[in-house]
Amino acid sequence: MQYKLSRRELLKASLGITATAFAGDLLHGAVAAEEAPGLHEASFYEKLESNTVRCSLCPWRCVVPPGGRGKCRVRENRNGTYYTLVYGYPCAIHNDPIEKKPFAHVYPGSMTFSLATVGCNFVCKFCQNWEISQKRPEEINVPYIKPADIIKMAKEAQPKPRTVAFTYSEPTIFYEYMADCARAAKDAGLGALMISNGFIAEKPLKELCKVMTAIKVDLKAFTKKFYEEICEGQLEPVLNTLKCLKDSGVWFEIVVLIIPTLNDGADEIKRMTEWI
Structure with a gap:
């Protein structure tokens, strides 16, 4: 089944489209998340006490403490603000x-x-x-x-x-x-x-x-x-x-x-x- 794209293939496929995509210091995980271009505040969540958040995107309605993630593993609570960690990072x-x-x-x-x-x-x-x-x-x-x-x-x-x-x-x-x-x-x-x-x-x-x-x-x-x-x-x-x-x-x-x-x-x- 052809669904996976290696890092090399993805870089090649994207060649000439955006220089940002190929700057080594912008690869996901290579820089502090706060500096990463793809870090976006999540939609559909509410802030609770003690910097805890409740996600309202899916029916799990995960209650996530600071530093924790939801069941999906791609949304993280950072000091009371909920972020999506995968915005802009198709694999x-x-x-x-x-x-x-x-x-x-x-x-x-x-x-x-x-x-x-x-x-x-x-x-x-x-x-x-x-x-x-x-x-x-x-x-x-x-x-x-x-x-x-x-x-x-x-x-x-x-x-x-x-x-x-x-x-x-x-x-x-x-x-x-x-x-x-x-x-x-x-x-x-x-x-x-x-x-x-x-x-x-x-x-x-x-x-x-x-x-x-x-x-x-x-x-x-x-x-x-x-x-x-x-x-x-x-x-x-x-x-x-x-x-x-x-x-x-x-x-x-x-x-x-x-x-x-x-x-x-x-x-x-x-x-x-x-x-x-």
Whole structure:
């Protein structure tokens, strides 16, 4: 599967787009985080007592003490301010057929310029991209690439893509970067796609729907047991996301990966299809 981009390949792919991306002292982890160009204050959190914060980006609603991180491992509390550590640091970039996402009814036959950072708010035992989804930001050294340069790369890619896709890991955890890239994509005449596990809070989801062309949600099963034991997640918030998407009017598709003996029971499939 071609989803990983080595540091050498990423540098080569980005050559000529931005000098900043190649300055050795700007590589992620090479400078103090406060000086890194990609350090952004996180959206959707509240400050509590004693410099503690509560994240409101996803349903985990992590309460994070100073110096701590959320369950996603990519958001950190620094003296009472919550930061995303992955803004501008994609670790995987590839120009894919849109059916690989997979979307069945969004620009069939087209290409989509796809990217991801490390991190996820689930721990799925069957994850095919675990090498990036379960990493911490400091475990992968990649150059900083601002949203405008991502879009420039997309516009120069061959075959020409019609969209930019946020995929491979869980885009919710790089929400700020995704949203800014999506806005830049639309300004450049490209669509914006999110490929997600659906584990996102309602308020950030509604904001995201304003800039997304389409969203694909992986409905991993239809039992609480599967979500809790196989994904270390929860089913109900994902169902709430699907209801919210239906009400939002944004185009969305649901994909179910059938895993024999785990989520393929006839009764489960029947209940799922009736709910949908």
